[in-house]
Amino acid sequence: MIYGVILAGGIGSRMGGEKPKQYLNLKGKPIIIYTIEKFFTCPDFEKVIVLCPEKWVEHTKNLIKKYIAPADGKVIVTEGGNTRNETIMKAVDFIESEGTLDENTIIVTHDSVRPFVTHRIIKENIEACRKYGACDTVVPATDTIVESADEKFISGIPNRKIMYQGQTPQSFKALKLKKLYSTLSDEEKEILTDAAKIFVLKGEKVALTDGETFNIKITYPYDLKIAKSLLEDEE
Numbered sequence: 094m095i096y097g098v099i100l101a102g103g104i105g106s107r108m109g110g111e112k113p114k115q116y117l118n119l120k121g122k123p124i125i126i127y128t129i130e131k132f133f134t135c136p137d138f139e140k141v142i143v144l145c146p147e148k149w150v151e152h153t154k155n156l157i158k159k160y161i162a163p164a165d166g167k168v169i170v171t172e173g174g175n176t177r178n179e180t181i182m183k184a185v186d187f188i189e190s191e192g193t194l195d196e197n198t199i200i201v202t203h204d205s206v207r208p209f210v211t212h213r214i215i216k217e218n219i220e221a222c223r224k225y226g227a228c229d230t231v232v233p234a235t236d237t238i239v240e241s242a243d244e245k246f247i248s249g250i251p252n253r254k255i256m257y258q259g260q261t262p263q264s265f266k267a268l269k270l271k272k273l274y275s276t277l278s279d280e281e282k283e284i285l286t287d288a289a290k291i292f293v294l295k296g297e298k299v300a301l302t303d304g305e306t307f308n309i310k311i312t313y314p315y316d317l318k319i320a321k322s323l324l325e326d327e328e
Contacts, residue, residue, distance in 0.1 A: 097200075099128060099202075099205050178285055198268060222300075231257035259287070263288055
């Protein structure tokens with residue numbers, strides 16, 4: 094079975110204000126609703142699991158009832174964890190509680206504040222995950238990447254031709270992810286930036302799938318302006 098996993102645990106500190114950024118309105122609808130709609134309308138998913146902070150669970154359920162009325166049963170809202178990867182593992186635990194976790198179960202994990210993901214990206218994630226067990230959505234780096242070990246001076250400049258910028262979705266065989274996560278040390282968990290790194294740390298291959306430059310993550314106030322322009326272009 095295939096599950097969509099939407100990660101909505103962010104508190105939006107870089108956006109300013111008390112409301113997490115995924116709940117900010119974008120041309121009449123909360124950002125998170127645009128994202129859920131993309132997954133809800135994809136026929137490949139058995140269910141779509143939305144994970145958010147505990148105090149926002151009921152609010153999220155109410156938003157789904159308001160904007161996606163027929164979603165009952167297919168979209169599940171539950172509490173996330175303290176970190177990104179703990180949240181993903183809570184989704185895996187939910188799937189296991191449903192009795193549907195096996196070696197073929199796939200999860201397609203996605204940031205709730207990337208509302209411009211396409212069905213093409215989602216479907217190619219599923220195909221790559223079936224074939225390789227794990228995949229990451231990326232776009233080639235267009236800017237030169239500069240390393241600074243001391244945050245003051247350049248310590249290295251990698252070859253841009255082999256550099257990519259990671260997006261989401263990231264997709265995994267869920268049971269394999271669970272097993273690999275259980276082998277991580279506390280030190281390894283501390284350096285994780287996303288779930289793909291779990292596979293990399295354990296020497297497992299992670300395939301690349303093509304993202305889109307417009308598959309932006311809405312993080313700062315300026316990103317809202319870009320998002321509004323993208324929606325206007327779609328009209």
